[in-house]
Amino acid sequence: MPSADDIGWFKQQFATQITAAVSGTPFDVDMITAIACQETGSIWSVLRKANLSIDRIAALCVGDTIDYKGPHKGRQAFPLNKADLLSKPRGGEMFTIARAALEDMAAYVPGYEGAVAKAEKFCHGYGVFQRDLQFFLEDPDYFLDKKYELFSNTLDHCLKELARGLKTIGLEARKSISDYEFACVAIAYNTGGFKASKGLKQGYFDGTKYYGEYIADYLALSRSVESEPPAITPGPYVVIARGGLKLRGGPGTEFQALQTLPANTTLQVVAIAGPDNNWAQVDLENDGLLDGYVFGAFIVPAASHPNSTEMVIEPG
Template structure:
């Protein structure tokens, strides 16, 4: 699979030639790069290391030898089909020889190349399929696929068709999700929003759309000399995530004034039944918001704001806003790139030397330290996803023998499971935290020893809600404003959480990891493709490794507020 070094090589060779071909479209160099990675990256990433010239590499970018017996439905399904077409014999000789030539450099094709009836069906850097031989034979017979401008032109034409099918042709800019959707249309001829990115060719672990999205994000981290990469490449064990979105609304600025409780942000200008059903966020008293138009609708004002890094867009009660006397740009909080090394620092429950905390033990304040614990250390999205899946399977929250997570005596352990998941993934979510008086000393620069019941206390789900709000950004966490963004981050191998604070402080809140979609494991989406129930893994009254749970559980009347958090 191509990596960032391969993408840099590709951009050095072709970026200047791609850019003018995309003029007047919302398509990007990074998207075209991603398609090249997905279609023939397994070939050219190897060939470039053999110091072959660019023209030779382009000529060898051929593939797809599957015939009807392996599921091919398009023309030609067999050698006989091709030979029966006009100039089919000449095309077969070209297609077979192309396979033989490529196999001399790519050992994995040596076996199929030795079979005299086998031939390639895909030609050029962007894999023009041989089914088009019937309508455009000269492209293949004249080997135009070996010329970059020719193969690029056909690729861009097909992408433009995808833009039109999705109604995106007049847009000046597209999100990565939308670009991947266009790529799915390029690959399949259409796009079904309700399926998300799980569309296109399935290679046994990933669908075409998922892999393409990964490559688009990776391409964002690579820039030519003198240029600025769109995204910063993360260290090993962390996912590629875009920065928090800025507020773009340009209407009048207000401040929340409730003097009673948090202000509910709703998805539409009305109070739903039940009244929490359309709540998408909660804003604290005094928080700044920017109106979209400034015109109330049924007593509600459409607003935007940023909350702990999340772009919040919705409707709030106009009577609970006051004009901001001295408006300033609404700050967008970015998470810290590393744990703090001074002041208020991370803390863990001290343990006796040689002691081991195991999954089979009953829950306690210690973090797991069993031998052979899986970790998240990968440098690409697919590896990170597989590592997170391995962590979930190793924790085996649903296994009765793992007493650490099993409900008992009216107690549940969602907080401990969320901590363990984050801990193994290399992300700090505290199991214990500093007491109030210890925090004061730490803030003044003093050193404080962790002593349970004295300077540190255990955290429940309600406590974790407050910790994320008060300290999360300093420890790499930020909120996100939608379930779709939350699931998208998890799908890149990031850590996602849904957390809800109970109204009654003595009652338990709830916290659940949102985990990557793998294979047929997937979130629920509506007809427009928006996530309505992300893929989750939980300990609670019922434990499960993967599931979508009760729809909108965090909006339950028993909860005072809820939030979605992500960590790279």
């Protein structure tokens, strides 16, 4: 189970991207952190203590090696086992990736020795928020191209599934939800449905607690952890606003927008500005000349963010 220290680390690394991505939704950083804790907290809480980059940690977040064991026992969704996966188009390619993903992760995370020892075992869940391999049938490129390795991609899918969960329990029009309501949405995220009469005792049961109960516990723990995202410092950054990021004449939205920088634009942060140090003064051409200011929540260090077509949206 991820500790308060683990959660603090996670929020420090990913809060900026999450804050930008949840803008306009009823979700917040602690809610998304709770999902990450439940889905792969046992993985990244170990990986963070190894000498690995943030990108590598996100890429190694895979899991779920349980195969079909009979009716109502073990895995019931595609792929039931190796043979089931191999029976589908490009299933052989996917098994190679899935098997390597298990071996790579298990090299750092104890407890998977038994699975690695069995040549037919492979991982079924991919990314920090665990998109299940059952979706290989409808979206094979997501898995074959290893898009799940990028935090921005796995976060995007998480938010789409949470949006479906909102609709499932009739909260899609809400601009905010309570922590209990979020746990209910998370149950729908996990199972595809929700029964009000069962409360939080729904979703995967590990013999101790249900998925919904764990989400509630992790959310409460995350709310108790104060953690600031890494401060913006001078150096190369990348724009992560899907619709582009406004370059302004000063450090605030009251200043004129000079142009819109497309997603994946690389820029050089020269100085920090604004009342809360959340604006960056930038040099677009890396020629020593200052071009304007951008809001810091929509840029990330270039070294930790390979180009991705799935970006967050700058509001306003």
